Amino acid sequence: MRLRISNLSRAFDGETIVDKFSYSLEGDFFLTILGSSGCGKTTLLRMISGILKPDTGRVELQSKRLGFVFQDDRLIPWLNAFQNISIVSPESNPVEYLSFVGLKGHDSKYPSQLSGGMRRRLNIARALAFNPDLILMDEPFNSLDVVIKDRLIEDIQKIWTGKKISIIMVTHDPAEAARLSTDIILVQDKFSKVDEIKLGDPLRRSPDDMDLITRDLLSRMKKFSSFVH
């Protein structure tokens, strides 16, 4: 997978959200775009996905099939779990992906009949069934309870290691970033300061390393927010 972002800018209503941002990355990466809310990280993700056009600059992406895990799930309410998967990839076997994310036997349930955590899993199953070479995730663990969140983090790590898929994830949580990422872009207030951090293989990272990285990320984020207040 190759990602090359060059001189990317985007403004909304005259306010610059992403400002002349350049970045490139290659290999089977797990890239985390980290930053506190309102820093422009979702805007960047939307431009990478191609759904939002930049004002200037460009995103080059080698990806042929792109899956997306939405923060607000975006499941079709009048289709059941099975149909929500088959509508994006009619040739896939939805049952296989449903059982992979632990939703075996829930194929005929509608989104409204599933819990928040189950909906998020269905959202992930849909992205996987699309057979992507790259998955974009917008705050995939947001508003989930701790136990479910922890299991989902393990699942996502399994997906990343097992399937040779690259992942780009947006989050505001430094602990998630420290646990999963090969690379981090730490974005501070509308791209006025961006740190690029290379971490390497997350599977070789010890819990102590993760703690250290988390603390380092947090202190960087704090430094900036004290600057604001």
Added chain:
Amino acid sequence: MLSSSRRKALAPIISVGLLLLGWFIASVIVSSDLLLPGPLETMDEFLRIVSSSRGWSDIAETCSKAFLGLFIALGLALSIGFFMGIIDILYELIKPIVVILQSIPIVSWLALAIFWWGVGFSSPVYIVFLTLFPVFTINVAEGVRNVDKKLVEMAKIYKIPKSRVFAKIYLASAFPFIVSSMRVGIGIMWKSVAVAEFMVGASGIGRAMSDAKYSINIERVFAYTLILVVLGILTERLLDMIIKRGSRYALKN
């Protein structure tokens, strides 16, 4: 004590019974078949109509005009309303025209219908079409505009083919709007087809009512009114069945 479901089933029987009783008492007090025929006389005439082939051919005529007007209106409204719904500028351009069409009273169209289409089959169809088309179009457009833009964006990211996005996302979210406009529309349909036939029809229930009025056969006017009421209730029931089937179909693959 009655259970609530039995009470629900019983309620319409009681209210219709009370209505019939009131009608019966009023007709006894008035005691003139010219001013107010009673329910029994009306029922008599009703049976006479539905046991004659002339009666059935009038009913069939009216039904075919009503449904032809309905289907033309629905077909056009689905296509025009859909494009109004997805293209904002079309919505802004067409909506005022549709609102004006909706505000023009039936009598104005009737006055024109005689000159444009003459007395006969086409005029009532055209009247039904004109009264239903604005209602359907606005509702389809609103339904499509009501679609969750985030689902459309999801479909774009996953490259879901346009035809499937239309059927599974746009049409499905417009479905409740279309259904409610159909419910309103069916009532309007029977009223407007009867008025049109009454004024500019060569045959059908409305024309038969007009003839009955001229020959001062008021039982007949009442009996045909009863037929229109029955048709209205039957089509409403039919619509309910179609909706149930339709939503079951929409839920399947």
